[in-house]
Amino acid sequence: MNDSSSSAAVSTTGRDAFLSLLASEGVDVMFGNPGTTELAIMEALSRQSHIEYVLGLQESVVVAMADGYARASGRLAACNVHVAPGLGNAMGSLYNARFYGSPVLLTAGQQEQGHGLMEPLLYDPLVPIAQPMVKWATEVTRVQDLPRIVRRAAKLALTPPTGPVFISLPGDILDAQAPLDLGAPTRVDVDTRPADVVLEKLARALLSAANPAIVAGHELATRHALHEAAALAEILGAPVWQQTVPYAAQFLSEHPNFMGQLTRNQRQVRECLARYDMLVFLGSDELRMSVYSEIDAMPPGVRLIQIGERGWELAKNYPAEIAVQANVKETARALTSALQKMMSPEQRRHAHQRIADLSGSNWSAKRDRAQQDAEKLHDARPMDPSVLMKRLTDVLPRDAVVMEEALVSGFSLLNFLPLRDPQGFYGLASGGIGFAMGGAIGISMALRDRPVVAIVGDGSAMYSIQALWTAAHMKLPITYVIPNNRGYRILKERLKSMRGTEKFIGMDIREPDLDFVALAQSMGVPARRIVDPAEVGPALRQAIASGTPALLEVSVADGFGQ
Numbered sequence: 001m002n003d004s005s006s007s008a009a010v011s012t013t014g015r016d017a018f019l020s021l022l023a024s025e026g027v028d029v030m031f032g033n034p035g036t037t038e039l040a041i042m043e044a045l046s047r048q049s050h051i052e053y054v055l056g057l058q059e060s061v062v063v064a065m066a067d068g069y070a071r072a073s074g075r076l077a078a079c080n081v082h083v084a085p086g087l088g089n090a091m092g093s094l095y096n097a098r099f100y101g102s103p104v105l106l107t108a109g110q111q112e113q114g115h116g117l118m119e120p121l122l123y124d125p126l127v128p129i130a131q132p133m134v135k136w137a138t139e140v141t142r143v144q145d146l147p148r149i150v151r152r153a154a155k156l157a158l159t160p161p162t163g164p165v166f167i168s169l170p171g172d173i174l175d176a177q178a179p180l181d182l183g184a185p186t187r188v189d190v191d192t193r194p195a196d197v198v199l200e201k202l203a204r205a206l207l208s209a210a211n212p213a214i215v216a217g218h219e220l221a222t223r224h225a226l227h228e229a230a231a232l233a234e235i236l237g238a239p240v241w242q243q244t245v246p247y248a249a250q251f252l253s254e255h256p257n258f259m260g261q262l263t264r265n266q267r268q269v270r271e272c273l274a275r276y277d278m279l280v281f282l283g284s285d286e287l288r289m290s291v292y293s294e295i296d297a298m299p300p301g302v303r304l305i306q307i308g309e310r311g312w313e314l315a316k317n318y319p320a321e322i323a324v325q326a327n328v329k330e331t332a333r334a335l336t337s338a339l340q341k342m343m344s345p346e347q348r349r350h351a352h353q354r355i356a357d358l359s360g361s362n363w364s365a366k367r368d369r370a371q372q373d374a375e376k377l378h379d380a381r382p383m384d385p386s387v388l389m390k391r392l393t394d395v396l397p398r399d400a401v402v403m404e405e406a407l408v409s410g411f412s413l414l415n416f417l418p419l420r421d422p423q424g425f426y427g428l429a430s431g432g433i434g435f436a437m438g439g440a441i442g443i444s445m446a447l448r449d450r451p452v453v454a455i456v457g458d459g460s461a462m463y464s465i466q467a468l469w470t471a472a473h474m475k476l477p478i479t480y481v482i483p484n485n486r487g488y489r490i491l492k493e494r495l496k497s498m499r500g501t502e503k504f505i506g507m508d509i510r511e512p513d514l515d516f517v518a519l520a521q522s523m524g525v526p527a528r529r530i531v532d533p534a535e536v537g538p539a540l541r542q543a544i545a546s547g548t549p550a551l552l553e554v555s556v557a558d559g560f561g562q
């Protein structure tokens with residue numbers, strides 16, 4: 001395909017070929033922040049109509065936008081940043097994209113080859129910077145290689161386990177003219193299910209367990225397998241727990257088998273899981289934790305089955321009796337029909353009984369109790385965050401997409417918010433804050449007809465507050481809700497519980513207080529401040545009805561009475 005004698009070769013420039021290649025890979029939007037080394041691309045963009053350019057005002061926002069777009073669309077998300085400093089700014093967001101497995105194609109302009117050798121301003125080799133955070137990083141050194149490199153990068157990003165890739169584009173490559181055959185995209189089909197003999201082995205193992213439980217992971221959301229997972233849980237009569245980190249909508253909350261979320265507290269998780277004799281990790285991470293504990297989260301003696309497309313995750317932390325690398329949707333479907341054929345009437349009765357036994361302790365039962373508990377705190381000022389989360393979810397339209405990066409203020413959200421479809425919820429996956437403000441833009445652009453509600457803590461919002469300008473510029477239907485507790489409450493709580501002190505250094509954002517209403521308004525986003533819980537519902541309804549960006553700053557408790 002890079003052979004200049006090929007019959008399909010047409011004389012073109014590197015910059016035009018680059019955009020044509022992206023368009024042919026299905027790219028219709030490029031998130032970016034330009035500099036001089038990207039001017040060739042900017043010039044080429046002005047002469048085509050396939051790709052819309054979305055400007056982000058800092059590279060971490062640019063990559064977060066692309067990450068959000070990739071998460072919500074499952075499509076290749078293109079983004080472009082400016083040489084070494086721009087790529088450096090993007091690294092935290094690239095970490096988040098890699099963590100989630102987002103198919104992001106990140107490119108950066110690079111100084112012309114040879115000119116770079118002279119170490120001009122802004123120069124540094126880019127591949128070693130990006131390499132640790134991507135599936136593949138390379139620099140184009142001959143324009144003839146550009147088609148093969150872009151095609152390979154797109155294919156790699158989109159082939160499970162999906163993830164970001166990086167291409168460095170030197171100026172001389174973008175400006176070179178050559179006969180190029182652009183080739184065609186390839187999509188690798190990995191939607192495989194296990195062989196019949198493995199399915200039978202899996203089914204037999206599952207039926208030999210007295211009390212199995214499922215841990216639902218985010219592959220169920222990315223592969224749109226919520227109903228298949230539910231059917232498997234039903235036939236087994238197995239309770240379903242959401243994996244420790246809620247990256248996405250990983251199960252149907254209102255399903256009678258759904259028990260809620262596993263925490264990231266090793267002792268709690270161990271106690272919770274100790275009642276089962278078998279755990280089935282379905283497209284899930286293996287009990288990913290946050291802070292260190294001497295206690296291991298996995299109860300001893302429990303049998304493990306793991307099914308997922310990410311080979312690295314399989315038996316990563318604990319040995320599995322059966323580990324299968326396969327598509328979760330296809331496998332859940334095939335396993336359910338294998339079980340249907342194998343189960344005796346007695347086994348079916350047991351499964352039904354186990355489901356009936358869950359009715360007092362499942363997610364729905366817990367939600368009813370959590371709602372009553374939250375309403376008891378109605379009069380507290382500043383508002384208790386659980387009251388805010390309840391009031392928000394009370395009025396959310398069914399089609400709303402919710403993002404959560406609110407740390408302590410958001411802890412109760414999933415007690416109230418029912419997850420009903422695979423694109424209805426996106427959480428803070430990696431722990432790296434700063435994703436949600438920009439991520440909401442990408443998610444909104446991917447799901448154009450759904451309102452987006454991004455609930456972002458005051459501390460987290462400030463990592464990428466410039467995203468508000470892009471949201472305003474693009475007139476996107478995003479409502480940012482900022483629970484403002486005037487600081488880093490989670491760090492204060494941890495300082496107290498882990499270090500035994502309440503002397504908070506570097507954890508308050510006060511003197512001066514941040515004014516999110518003024519910040520939003522300065523970037524063209526209408527905003528208001530809310531103190532009274534009674535105002536939450538009407539304000540959210542009004543913001544969503546506007547069909548344009550809005551920000552609601554809500555005063556919430558900081559947990560330390562200040």
Ligand SMILES: Cc1ncc(C[n+]2csc(CCOP(=O)(O)OP(=O)(O)O)c2C)c(N)n1
Nearest residue numbers: 407408432433457458459460487488489490
């Ligand atoms: C990129 C990055 N920098 C720093 C941190 C450490 N950190 C974790 S939570 C947090 C504070 C978040 O503040 P806010 O969003 O207001 O939530 P709150 O703690 O008040 O609940 C910080 C600084 C991090 N996780 N990621």
Ligand SMILES: [Mg+2]
Nearest residue numbers: 458459485487
């Ligand atoms: Mg805070």
